[in-house]
Amino acid sequence: MAKRTGEKYFAILEAAVKTFARYGYHRTRVSDIAREAGVADGTVYIYFEKKEDILISLFQEMMTQFVEGLRQQLAECRNCNEKLAAVVSYHLNTLGNRPEQAKVTQIELRQIDQTINEGISQPLLNYFKVIEEVIAEGQKEGLYRHNLNIRTARKVIFGAIDEVVTCWAMSKKAYDLGSLAGPVYDLLVRGLQ
Amino acid sequence: MAKRTGEKYFAILEAAVKTFARYGYHRTRVSDIAREAGVADGTVYIYFEKKEDILISLFQEMMTQFVEGLRQQLAECRNCNEKLAAVVSYHLNTLGNRPEQAKVTQIELRQIDQTINEGISQPLLNYFKVIEEVIAEGQKEGLYRHNLNIRTARKVIFGAIDEVVTCWAMSKKAYDLGSLAGPVYDLLVRGLQ
Amino acid sequence: MAKRTGEKYFAILEAAVKTFARYGYHRTRVSDIAREAGVADGTVYIYFEKKEDILISLFQEMMTQFVEGLRQQLAECRNCNEKLAAVVSYHLNTLGNRPEQAKVTQIELRQIDQTINEGISQPLLNYFKVIEEVIAEGQKEGLYRHNLNIRTARKVIFGAIDEVVTCWAMSKKAYDLGSLAGPVYDLLVRGLQ
Amino acid sequence: MAKRTGEKYFAILEAAVKTFARYGYHRTRVSDIAREAGVADGTVYIYFEKKEDILISLFQEMMTQFVEGLRQQLAECRNCNEKLAAVVSYHLNTLGNRPEQAKVTQIELRQIDQTINEGISQPLLNYFKVIEEVIAEGQKEGLYRHNLNIRTARKVIFGAIDEVVTCWAMSKKAYDLGSLAGPVYDLLVRGLQ
DNA sequence: GATGAATGAGAGTTCATTCAT
DNA sequence: AATGAATGAACTCTCATTCAT
Numbered sequence: 138m139a140k141r142t143g144e145k146y147f148a149i150l151e152a153a154v155k156t157f158a159r160y161g162y163h164r165t166r167v168s169d170i171a172r173e174a175g176v177a178d179g180t181v182y183i184y185f186e187k188k189e190d191i192l193i194s195l196f197q198e199m200m201t202q203f204v205e206g207l208r209q210q211l212a213e214c215r216n217c218n219e220k221l222a223a224v225v226s227y228h229l230n231t232l233g234n235r236p237e238q239a240k241v242t243q244i245e246l247r248q249i250d251q252t253i254n255e256g257i258s259q260p261l262l263n264y265f266k267v268i269e270e271v272i273a274e275g276q277k278e279g280l281y282r283h284n285l286n287i288r289t290a291r292k293v294i295f296g297a298i299d300e301v302v303t304c305w306a307m308s309k310k311a312y313d314l315g316s317l318a319g320p321v322y323d324l325l326v327r328g329l330q
Numbered sequence: 331m332a333k334r335t336g337e338k339y340f341a342i343l344e345a346a347v348k349t350f351a352r353y354g355y356h357r358t359r360v361s362d363i364a365r366e367a368g369v370a371d372g373t374v375y376i377y378f379e380k381k382e383d384i385l386i387s388l389f390q391e392m393m394t395q396f397v398e399g400l401r402q403q404l405a406e407c408r409n410c411n412e413k414l415a416a417v418v419s420y421h422l423n424t425l426g427n428r429p430e431q432a433k434v435t436q437i438e439l440r441q442i443d444q445t446i447n448e449g450i451s452q453p454l455l456n457y458f459k460v461i462e463e464v465i466a467e468g469q470k471e472g473l474y475r476h477n478l479n480i481r482t483a484r485k486v487i488f489g490a491i492d493e494v495v496t497c498w499a500m501s502k503k504a505y506d507l508g509s510l511a512g513p514v515y516d517l518l519v520r521g522l523q
Numbered sequence: 524m525a526k527r528t529g530e531k532y533f534a535i536l537e538a539a540v541k542t543f544a545r546y547g548y549h550r551t552r553v554s555d556i557a558r559e560a561g562v563a564d565g566t567v568y569i570y571f572e573k574k575e576d577i578l579i580s581l582f583q584e585m586m587t588q589f590v591e592g593l594r595q596q597l598a599e600c601r602n603c604n605e606k607l608a609a610v611v612s613y614h615l616n617t618l619g620n621r622p623e624q625a626k627v628t629q630i631e632l633r634q635i636d637q638t639i640n641e642g643i644s645q646p647l648l649n650y651f652k653v654i655e656e657v658i659a660e661g662q663k664e665g666l667y668r669h670n671l672n673i674r675t676a677r678k679v680i681f682g683a684i685d686e687v688v689t690c691w692a693m694s695k696k697a698y699d700l701g702s703l704a705g706p707v708y709d710l711l712v713r714g715l716q
Numbered sequence: 717m718a719k720r721t722g723e724k725y726f727a728i729l730e731a732a733v734k735t736f737a738r739y740g741y742h743r744t745r746v747s748d749i750a751r752e753a754g755v756a757d758g759t760v761y762i763y764f765e766k767k768e769d770i771l772i773s774l775f776q777e778m779m780t781q782f783v784e785g786l787r788q789q790l791a792e793c794r795n796c797n798e799k800l801a802a803v804v805s806y807h808l809n810t811l812g813n814r815p816e817q818a819k820v821t822q823i824e825l826r827q828i829d830q831t832i833n834e835g836i837s838q839p840l841l842n843y844f845k846v847i848e849e850v851i852a853e854g855q856k857e858g859l860y861r862h863n864l865n866i867r868t869a870r871k872v873i874f875g876a877i878d879e880v881v882t883c884w885a886m887s888k889k890a891y892d893l894g895s896l897a898g899p900v901y902d903l904l905v906r907g908l909q
Numbered sequence: 910g911a912t913g914a915a916t917g918a919g920a921g922t923t924c925a926t927t928c929a930t
Numbered sequence: 931a932a933t934g935a936a937t938g939a940a941c942t943c944t945c946a947t948t949c950a951t
Contacts, residue, residue, distance in 0.1 A: 359919095359920065359921085360920075360921065360922085361920080361921090371921090371922085372922085372923080372924080374922095375921095375922065375923080380921080380922080381920095381921070381922095
């Protein structure tokens with residue numbers, strides 16, 4: 138079961154971002170999403186196993202696209218510093234331009250039992266891998282310290298950017314998220330050197 | 331209503347940490363907490379307005395104690411670097427020694443509608459203030475850059491530590507969280523200089 | 524929401540009369556009605572907003588039918604006296620033949636907060652209007668006094684009949700309610716003349 | 717148990733009229749009455765068996781006083797017509813001057829399972845008896861028809877007055893209830909003759 | 910594939926009543 | 931007699947999920 142593809146699959150996903158961002162995951166009824174997507178309640182269950190699945194699929198689709206786009210950006214960078222800058226900038230700009238996605242990623246996604254959720258951690262690991270690759274590269278290039286624990290550094294980097302996004306997503310969003318890329322990069326790159 | 335003090339208040343709070351950490355917020359029934367605390371279901375509602383209230387009160391009590399303890403540590407530091415080290419170390423050690431609290435803080439607490447929750451953000455702001463004070467002090471002492479945006483720096487610092495804790499809380503906790511204090515401090519302090 | 528029509532709507536209504544009459548409104552659980560109607564608990568809430576709604580809808584359906592039937596009877600009467608007799612007789616006979624409805628109308632219906640209930644007073648007003656029309660007609664025909672306050676007379680008439688029904692509904696119903704129509708009519712008509 | 721007398725007994729009763737009239741029987745908590753009476757929750761249960769008991773006792777006290785007062789009035793009447801007029805007038809004036817009692821008598825009292833309630837019907841029967849005595853006397857005096865069924869006539873009389881009070885109690889009480897005594901008496905007395 | 914009416918498990922919360930002090 | 935903290939039974943309503951059409 139659960140087709141996970143097709144025109145209506147994406148219609149439902151799109152409807153879900155909107156309603157989750159507006160009402161929050163728990164206060165959104167499956168029927169709300171169905172109505173927004175213009176399909177019947179039952180139809181949702183042709184494309185998704187259960188409600189949680191919608192949120193997870195949403196994240197997976199977003200994350201896949203995100204990592205893909207990020208990798209394209211990185212391909213054009215000449216060294217690890219440029220790559221780190223690209224990571225920060227791409228992360229902040231991508232979510233800064235998609236407030237609804239940001240809301241879902243930063244807030245709603247955390248409403249699910251994290252303990253079980255392979256579905257969330259797996260796609261996230263791909264992103265983590267990218268960051269860790271950049272750090273390792275920096276060490277090879279001699280730009281970053283060798284006594285750096287790559288995993289810890291990755292946590293610091295991701296955590297820092299993530300918190301910056303969360304603060305913005307929970308705020309009135311009166312400022313441009315992307316404009317924080319420079320300062321954040323500065324803070325992080327020095328730590329690695 | 332809602333006494334918010336007394337022997338049973340704390341018994342319920344203690345029972346709540348345990349059950350939330352074990353089953354997660356949403357899968358914990360109020361009656362589970364009551365049983366664990368050795369009181370009747372109704373008694374819970376003498377001390378708390380509603381289920382959500384328990385989680386929030388839990389956080390507030392923890393946070394108040396946390397900030398208080400942190401301030402004591404900082405009082406003994408001679409400069410901002412020592413203070414920053416103290417923040418990182420205190421944060422990681424405190425939660426590292428209390429896995430149940432860590433689980434609740436990092437995971438369960440995010441299960442509530444963040445949009446509404448003054449109850450969560452307010453106590454957190456006190457912690458944020460401490461961090462920002464340390465940074466400002468560092469600038470005054472000439473140890474930290476002046477072109478630093480204090481708020482952004484705070485987000486980076488908090489986000490970094492928070493992510494380190496979250497990864498640990500979601501892991502099998504096979505390593506000592508406190509032992510990451512040094513590396514994390516190193517990464518952060520260089521960013522500020 | 525609340526479909527308020529369809530096969531199951533009436534099945535639930537029918538089940539409600541029975542259970543309300545048997546156990547009383549407050550002691551009837553929604554699940555009792557559902558079981559009696561042969562539907563699931565949740566189904567009740569597809570057709571009714573809330574429990575109270577069932578009782579009110581019940582009354583509205585009954586009242587609508589009642590007034591309709593009464594109007595048909597009155598159409599065949601040649602003067603206001605015949606009409607008054609018809610009102611008394613129709614009222615007593617209708618409820619006399621439907622003990623369960625009588626129980627609900629006279630007893631259970633009064634278990635709801637009367638202050639709020641438009642839903643109850645509105646349909647009743649239609650009946651009141653019929654009575655008042657009969658009185659006014661009687662005055663025009665010269666059969667009833669002109670110094671009669673129509674509203675007061677209506678209250679007296681309705682109150683009298685209503686009390687007769689209530690006494691019967693609360694009794695063992697050993698006597699035929701309809702047989703009181705004559706005496707009651709006699710008492711009332713003289714008052715009007 | 718249940719002292720049913722003493723200073724606090726009446727304080728609770730008085731508090732109950734107020735709160736019942738204000739919030740309705742079902743929405744009044746025992747603790748509301750206790751607070752209004754200035755006693756502890758538990759104290760209520762020294763004087764009353766259960767919540768229902770308060771409402772019933774209230775009615776009994778009111779009814780006893782009512783019938784007593786009515787009997788005094790009747791003692792001064794010279795014939796059954798005067799007595800009937802006294803009944804109507806006394807009933808309407810008494811409740812007309814005590815809106816809170818009226819609310820309780822006409823509305824809240826009916827919120828209890830009438831089927832069981834000896835406690836309500838018993839004191840009411842005393843009033844019924846008074847009315848029936850008046851009618852019987854009228855027949856003896858030759859003023860009222862002999863083919864009158866006394867019980868039915870009593871129901872008509874009581875029902876009529878009761879409805880007049882109920883309408884007033886549920887209304888904004890913009891008119892004086894006692895002023896309806898004349899018209900109501902007129903309507904009723906002619907029926908008896 | 911699509912529908913949407915029907916299902917029924919599930920739990921938070923209230924509050925009358927009790928009883929140790 | 932008086933207190934009021936504690937009890938725990940009771941029940942409505944929601945909503946994710948199913949399945950006959």
